[in-house]
Amino acid sequence: MLGMSCMRFASRRAASTLSGRRSESPYRQRLEALRKQLASEGTEIDDFVAEKNPRSMFESVDVVGGRTDAHSEPEKPSWLKVRPPGDHESQKEYTRLRETVRKKKLATVCEEARCPNIGECWGGGTATIMIMGDTCTRGCRFCNIKTSKAPEELDPNEPRHAAEAVTSWGLKYVVITSVDRDDYEDGGSAHIAKTVMEMKKRQSGLLIEVLAPDFRGSLKDVEKVAGCGLDVYAHNLETVERLQGAVRDYRAGYKQSLTT
Template sequence: MESRRRKPDWLKMRPPSGTRFTEIRSTLRDRNLNTVCEEANCPNLGECWSGRDGPGTATFMLMGDRCSRGCNFCDVETGGMEPLDPEEPENVADAVAEIGLEYVVLTSVDRDDLEDGGSAHFAETIRAINDRDPEILVEVLIPDFGGDPDAVDRIIDAEPDVIAHNVETVERLQWPVRDRRAGYDQSLRVLDRVNRTSDVHTKTSLMLGVGEYDHEVYRTLSDLREIDVDIVTFGQYLQPSRSHLDVFEYVHPDVFETWRRVAEEEFGFLYCASGPMVRSSYKAGELFVDALLREGDSVEHARRRARAAGEA
């Protein structure tokens, strides 16, 4: 299979190490917290946790380490759902303060077993962080909550700075890439509702290398801009194990750069992070939002700062 061949040089990862990495891991363990960085085997874990370009960052994964869905690209375990930890929102806020983060990313597993999909728990965590320090910027990467608009509204009402929801791939490939309970139109409705009912920045992410055609990626960008999504990221799909979806293609970095230019220059996205190792929660993207919101930079200046950090 294509995915079992030797990976190209541009996909080589640096193993996590360093004092800062150890400190963050220890803080998370002490508070019984999960991160998507570890659970999904993110290739950027070492870079982000080491704090090479700043105080370090981590993407907290709420509501446990088991998902009610079984997407064929994801390494998070499926099934065996457990009750929510009522102390998790405060534990996350405590960890954020202890680590010294200025920009926090929250995501979660899907919890279709819960009546509200866990949206109230998600919102409580956002508020716990904001109550501790309103200067902290909070980005959330939310599930689709089964298409429930009330659940999306709970997230909006908690006032995060960025709301992300991933379409993951082009419309034709939603299955077999995603669980059948997810869907292209449903994801677009989530992002559209955020944009129609709030001023918060919206963000989404696509994986390349799962068999998409260029015209399908182009159409996806068009659909996203039609509902005013602000930020998009592109990354290479990597097969977590042989039981997961095969890699169709290892996409060259030059192609990722082309999609970045198309997204920003042709479609007018505020920012596009695009590269083989880019993931939806990606430090350069966070630095862009930080410069845009905290520093009040222009879009172009914020882009330059984020690019410089990403290339360092």
């Protein structure tokens, strides 16, 4: 009996020691530190965990506008807030890019999507130009860009203004993205192609990437853009096939994106 008691005591002691070691592991310490940081900012780890039903993540979303009501949104944690550029030179570069964008009446995905890295990118002289206006005809749930069934008409001077702005920045590589324009028969493909050609005309050595919309699956419009002289043609699937219906506008689709 004494031997059995000693064995039980030793077993409990060993288990207690192992438990203590686990609680002191660097992983657990990091987890506890993260919990404390999130708690200080009014959030919890569970706030970042997706629900089993993907649609439940978007119950509070305005389907037409694609965004939640501003008054119902929780405050962003400090590490997700937009920060101004740090040093003096970066601030000057940031200001120069912003003034050029305003002067040429251009839109950038950096601003429209409220990207928290805008200070870092613009401060380093990098920007992604968003053409065809600042209002999209689609209402994808993940996107912060404005939505309307009837946006303003395309500005015929925008391709020239965009080319003038980009060449004045002295960039070697530029990314052109755009909103969806389902209100135009060609989805704006001619407008995008003209913008690329205007940039190449002013700076032939400029490398241009176009992050294109799906043009509702029209390969004719895809070819129009792909053959306009760009260097990289890209298109986003945005999410896995299972979540397409919950995340993207009903006019978008996984298979449609794969074909374009």
